[in-house]
Amino acid sequence: MSEILDNWRAGQGLPGVLVIDGHTHVGEWPHGANFDTVQEMAAGAAAVMDANGVDAACVMAGGYMWNGTDYRLGNDILMELTARLPQRIIPFAHVNPNDHLDAVLDELQRVQAAGMRCIKLLNAYQDYPGDGPNLMALYRFAADRNMLILNHSWTNQEMDRIARQFPSVDFIFGHYGSRQDELLRELPNVYANIWGIGSLGFLERGIRGVGPEKFLFGSDAFMNPISVGIGLVVYADIPDRHKRLILGLTQARLLEKVGALPAALKEQYKL
Amino acid sequence: MQATAKMPDVRELALLDSCVTLGRSCLAGVPEYLTAENVLAVMDKYDIAEALVHSNEARLVQPRWRGNQRLLREIEGLKRLHPVWVLSPPARPDPAGARQMVDEMLSAGVRAARLMMGQVPPLHWMWKDLCEALEARRVPCLLDFAPLRQASTQCVPDSLLLDELLEVCLAHPALPMILSHHSGGLGLAAATMPLLYRAGNVLMDITSVVDYWRRLARDLGPQRVVFATGMPFYEPAIFIANVQYDEVLDLPAKRLICGDNLRRLLAAAR
Structure with missing residues (x-):
């Protein structure tokens, strides 16, 4: 029996459960x-989160991630949004590694000075390798400044190299796929956001093979209904304590480590 | 946290899944398949009350009648499952043959058709006879744009295919046509929404994931959207609560999308 599933089925959301969506976007999408x-x-964003029982969301600005656009404008939007909902929006700044290295590092310093502690990458869409020189410099920056990194994707080879070279940085695959299982088991600083459209049973198989501690709830809201990711967790055939980890407790731990967890959540859930 | 507004209980919405594939499949990445033996248990797990089911075999192997007939034998007596026949048009002009195909289908208790438009392109001169026969009997049609030999029902038809489809839809305005399992992570073809705004007999299911179906429901009405999961190719848990927890749609709209639209269409098939 799952109290979490029962409440969700009954239309009550997720009472008493810390829920942090680790992968969302605002703004333009294709x-x-x-x-x-x-x-x-x-x-x-607040209306969607309220309707679904989601406490907070890790957010990246859309639209400015494509080659040819100025990613700094997206970060500006994110700063404005965070200022309006500081206890519910956790900003993930973005840089395009195709830019000059100096500009990339300048932007990282700018966003960090503005209070951002987390980075979202999409180099797979930008034709830049996950272990290219500008991204290796970014990982070094994140290691020196204690920042969290989420990426749409890395190859397994890239992740294996990067995670070992920067063991103090936590890296999150933006979309879980079973090819990541071995890395998730072996590397303590590698995690996976669950959001992905896999086949029947895909997440349950992953959790059985890897353990629940490495999975983080996400949804690609607000283009998608945020419930796409919640459903994956609450309907999984796993104990409620594992659902709580995936729905928010593990994400909270990673955010707290870099100083990005909103104070209100720490207080409310006694973290 | 607690949802700030009470949403309906999912069981109250009586989910009717419009896209479920039955049959043993040997497909990398899809280790769990659905058959008549296990599908009801899977539906129970995910709070799905009923399902339209079609045959994996009929989609992939000719002659389709073999898979279609096998489906009927396998699900006989399972009242929660509604059979869908997989159809493609006769190669030569044959209005009588098309009418006979539809007669046979309805006589067998099959009230919905899955049209293989990814395998036979939606050129009106190819589909005219079959669409006329289906339209005369008001048979709701699920449009399958998966290409030849693709096991998964998931598809993203491009704008040129949709351009061809528009002609078919406008030529048969009384034929309900459902874009079935049209789903892409980065969105659908640019012509998708424009087609839906122009062809009032076209519906879409919620597997598009991104906000197309919500925009359609809010702009043109919930009667244009149906529930689906695309299982086993897609994990059904992704879709179960998306209508239930929508923060804008009211309860009557949710009931229509979750099942009553399709029930009405099935009942109208004569």
Whole structure:
């Protein structure tokens, strides 16, 4: 019996459960924008989170991640959004490694000075290798400054090299796939966000093979309904204590390590 | 945390899954398949009340009648499962043959068709006879754009295919056509929403994941959207709660999308 599933089925959300979506976007996506203004982003994101029982979301600004756009503008939007919902929006800054290294590092310093402790990468969409020189410099920056890194994807070979070279940094695969299982088992500083469209039973198989401690709830909201990721966890045939880890406790630990966990959540859930 | 507003109980919504594939499949990445022996247990696990089911065999192996007939034998007596026949049009002009195909289908108790438009392109001159026969009997049609030999029902038809489809849809305005398992992580083809705005007989299911179906429901009404999971190729848990927890749609709209739209369409097939 799962109290978490029972409450979710009954339309009550997730009472008493810390829920942090570790993978969301606001703004433009290939098919269009989900919110037009920062004001709409704040109101819309809060409405979705409230409706689903989600405490907070790790957010990256969309639209400015494509080659040819200025990623700094996306980070500006993210700063404005975070200022409106500081206890519910956890910003993940973005840089395009195709930029000059100096500019990449300048932007990292800028966003860190603004309070951002986390980085989201999408080099797979930017035709840049996960272990290219600018990203290796970024990982060094993150190690020196104690930052958390989420990436749409790395190859297994890249992750194996990077995670071993920077053992103090926690790295999160943006989308779980079974090819990551061995890395997740072997490398203590590698995690996977669950959001992905796998086949029947894919996440349960992963949790059985790896253990629940390495998986983090995510959804690619707010383009997607945030419940796409919640459903994956609550319907999984695993004990409630494992669901709690995946829904928020593990993400909270990683965020707290880099100083990014909102104080209100720490207080509310006695973390 | 607790949801700030009470959402409906998922069981109250009586989910009717419009895209479920039955049959043993040998497919890398999809180790769990569905058969008549296990599908009801899987549906129970995910709070799915009923399902439209089609045959894996009929989708992939010719002649399709073999898989279609086998499906009926396998699910006989399982009231929660509604059979769907997989169809492609006769190669030569044959209105009588198309009418006979539809007659046989309805006589066998099959009230929905899955049209293989990824294998036979949606050129109206190829599909005209079959669509006329289906339209005359108001048979709801699920449109399958998966290419030849692709086991998964998931597809993202490009804008050129959708351009061809538009002609078919507009030529048969009384034929309900459902974009089935049209799903892509980075979105659908640019012509998808424009087609839906122009062809009032076209519906889509929620497997598009990204906010297309929500936009359609909010702009044109919940009667244009149906529930689906695409299992076993997709994990059903992804979709179960998406309508249930939508923060804008009201309860009547949720009931329509979750199952009543499809029930109405199936009942209208004559």
